[in-house]
Amino acid sequence: MNTLINFPYNHVLVLGLAKSGTAAAELLLDSGVQLRINDLKAKMDDPAVAELTRKGAEVITGGHPIEALDNIDLLVKNPGIPYENVLVAEAETRGIPIITEVELAGRLHEGNLIAVTGSNGKTTTTTLIYEMIAAAHQPAAIAGNIGKVACEVARNTGEEETMVVELSSFQLLGTLTFKPNIAVWLNLFEAHLDYHHTLDNYHQAKAKIAKYQEEEDFLVYNADDEKISKFLPDIQSKLVPFSIHRKVDGAWVDNNWVYFKDEPIIKRNEIVLVGEHNLSNILAAVAAVKLSGIKNEAVSKVLTRFTGVPHRLQFIEKKLDRYIYNDSKATNILATSYALKSFQQPVVLLAGGLDRGNTFDDLLPFLSSVKGMVVFGETADLLSETGGKAGIPQIKKVETMEEAVKEAFSMSNPEDVILLSPACASWDQYRTFEERGNMFIDAVHKL
Incomplete structure (x- = not known):
């Protein structure tokens, strides 16, 4: 099981347990980090709390005392906890870095990493990418906002395995170095303003999907979304567009075929997933897997039988x-x-x-x-x-x-x-x- 190597933080506070906090806490403890946990509603006799305490964590429940930040050099917070939380706000004042567990997953996973974000379509696209890689009989894992905690999944992945991660703006906001080999940015609309407060804050959080990428990485992006285009000049990775409206140097369609660059991939009438928005998701997935070396046969196998993920059309x-x-x-x-x-x-x-x-x-x-x-x-x-x-x-x-x-x-x-x-x-x-x-x-x- 993978653990963090050369992790630069020694005294960490995990704020909020739930699935992501518990997974982060277990990883940090197994990596030899001195750990403190703060959860408002947890009880000391909860089985998960008792186990973390047994492993050596200091656990504080029932409130958010400022003293919980004493001697702490990193705060790992549950993505849903707002930055107005008293401990998060105080950590910012003290200059303590604030991350979500996704940052830990990025440091842990050594294989190909594909990360998907967008205001809509994340789960469908993430699932399509994973299914296409699996259909090619390549080792793959799926994680993130889709239900499985990314750092927990990354503990069991190897260098030969592709990890496909669905990421929300809440998760991305808490990243410091997160760098997927292939980032997929589906679209950008107004959402979650109760959390981010301004549209620009929300957009900037989404843009972190590619912020730390380097020249050898790829950003698959929606060329039909003008709001994404304003971020492209600051991105260092290779840009791979997709479009449902015109031919691009990436994934595109005409009346009969889906293409990647000039290569026909699958006939449109063979695709069973309905909706123009899902066609956009399909193009994003096709671009991501073609960049990963997946053959057309695997792509076709998925698209001729995939009718959607639960609760999404x-x-x-x-x-x-x-x-x-x-x-x-x-x-x-x-x-x-x-x-x-x-x-x-x-x-x-x-x-x-x-x-x-x-x-x-x-x-x-x-x-x-x-x-x-x-x-x-x-x-x-x-x-x-x-x-x-x-x-x-x-x-x-x-x-x-x-x-x-x-x-x-x-x-x-x-x-x-x-x-x-x-x-x-x-x-x-x-x-x-x-x-x-x-x-x-x-x-x-x-x-």
Whole structure:
């Protein structure tokens, strides 16, 4: 099992346990680092806390005392903890470096490292890249924001293995030297301003995907996204564009084929994953794996059978002649607009969730195919208002997912699409978007 070698920090504070904090703490302890842990809600008799204490960690629970930073030369924080946290803010004042566990993973993994970020499409693209490499019978591991902690996965990878990592802006903000061999930047839109406070802060965090790359590295980037282009002059790595609108010196499409540079890779009509946004994700994945030496046969094998990852425009089943799609991961307006653009037939849209203070007028241009809306959660009234502006004839407000599914079926006709694409985070009613999506699937199956 890999450990950190020549790690330049001796006294480390891990702030926040959960999955990432626990994995970072275990790695640091096994690497011989003097470790202190601070978690507000953990209990000293929790099994994970007891085990870390047994291994030699000093654990502080129940508060965030400033003294926890005494004699500390590095802070490893859970990505979700804001920088306004009293210990994080004090660490900044004291000049203590602040990282997330992704920085540790980058220092640990010695093989090919592919990192994927973007405002939307990260999980689909990361999964596609991993599946294409695996289909070529090459050793690969998948990690990061996709569910498996990167530094935990990196502990078990070798020099011959490619690690594919999905990264959020929260994770990237806490990097100091993180340098993927191949960085993939999918798009850049407004998101997470409650955490980053300004659009520029958010954009700068995303740009760290390539900030520390060198000339021998590659940045695969969306040539159709003008906001990304402003960062390109400061990037040292080789630039490899992808585009769904024009031919580029990277991955592109015409009416019939997907290409990498001038090489045809797969016919478009053989790809089973729906949606223009997913075509963009496919091009990014193709560019990344072609740079990694993967053969076209492996790419085709994946793209002819890959129908999507769970909760991301996932086809569930055809029931009572309706096509059912679960897009619970659509936690913002942009993601829902992508989903709506993916269908030509009439759609009954299920939407709603956490109120972050925005309107939904940006959805209006994409509601022309929507024949009915079922709305729920804190934003139900706002979404109902938007549906009214769009002239949608049937709009129903409900309290539960079972009610939502029943109403959607009653509004729809055979050959229609019933689409859960909430345009909102799930935290008003559900712990995660996965829980919300699973509730939708269960309600469909029970109908």
